[in-house]
Amino acid sequence: DVKVTQSSRYLVKRTGEKVFLECVQDMDHENMFWYRQDPGLGLRLIYFSYDVKMKEKGDIPEGYSVSREKKERFSLILESASTNQTSMYLCASTPGSPGNTIYFGEGSWLTVV
Amino acid sequence: QKEVEQNSGPLSVPEGAIASLNCTYSDRGSQSFFWYRQYSGKSPELIMFIYSNGDKEDGRFTAQLNKASQYVSLLIRDSQPSDSATYLCAVNVDYKLSFGAGTTVTVRA
Numbered sequence: 759d760v761k762v763t764q765s766s767r768y769l770v771k772r773t774g775e776k777v778f779l780e781c782v783q784d785m786d787h788e789n790m791f792w793y794r795q796d797p798g799l800g801l802r803l804i805y806f807s808y809d810v811k812m813k814e815k816g817d818i819p820e821g822y823s824v825s826r827e828k829k830e831r832f833s834l835i836l837e838s839a840s841t842n843q844t845s846m847y848l849c850a851s852t853p854g855s856p857g858n859t860i861y862f863g864e865g866s867w868l869t870v871v
Numbered sequence: 872q873k874e875v876e877q878n879s880g881p882l883s884v885p886e887g888a889i890a891s892l893n894c895t896y897s898d899r900g901s902q903s904f905f906w907y908r909q910y911s912g913k914s915p916e917l918i919m920f921i922y923s924n925g926d927k928e929d930g931r932f933t934a935q936l937n938k939a940s941q942y943v944s945l946l947i948r949d950s951q952p953s954d955s956a957t958y959l960c961a962v963n964v965d966y967k968l969s970f971g972a973g974t975t976v977t978v979r980a
Contacts, residue, residue: 789966791968793970798972799972800959800970800971800972800973801915801959801970802970803967803968803969806966806967808966816967817969848914848915850968852966852968859905859917859920860905860917860961860968862914862915862916863914864913864914865913865914
């Protein structure tokens with residue numbers, strides 16, 4: 759079974775703190791994604807990566823950055839957390855060809871106070 | 872216009888009835904289409920995917936795709952209380968998967 763692991767499930771951070779959300783997948787997938795999910799808005803794509811050291815902005819990249827130094831790991835960074843970044847963050851991965859099923863991690867619930 | 876739009880719901884159906892979920896998308900280059908189910912507090916799980924026009928059946932679920940109308944739907948037959956969840960439509964363009972806001976379904980026993 760494909761496993762996408764988000765190491766931090768529940769975090770509470772203060773405004774202005776730097777926050778790292780880590781994601782690891784164990785199936786050698788080329789593509790990895792970070793989404794955030796908010797009530798009534800569905801899943802919105804923050805960033806994605808189709809190869810090591812490659813990254814592309816999604817629909818809502820402002821206030822976020824990412825890092826992909828190794829194929830299996832994709833990190834989401836909030837340089838200076840703000841209260842409007844309180845959300846549920848989902849990491850996902852998929853093999854290289856378009857149209858493949860996407861596999862999700864269990865989610866990271868971030869509260870910024 | 873949002874890339875993927877779903878009927879807003881919530882949708883309440885009696886047990887044993889058919890639940891019908893609709894989704895439209897804006898990008899004609901979309902290549903593949905997915906339906907995910909998400910229980911409260913959990914991550915989405917794949918129910919079905921469809922690539923070609925027409926119907927695709929899997930157990931009690933049927934996905935229907937009409938690329939000319941840019942429309943994809945999901946039918947849940949013989950709805951069960953365990954089907955109560957939010958259903959997300961997702962559309963793949965190149966390597967990006969875009970999601971609708973979801974439709975919450977409640978199956979009344």
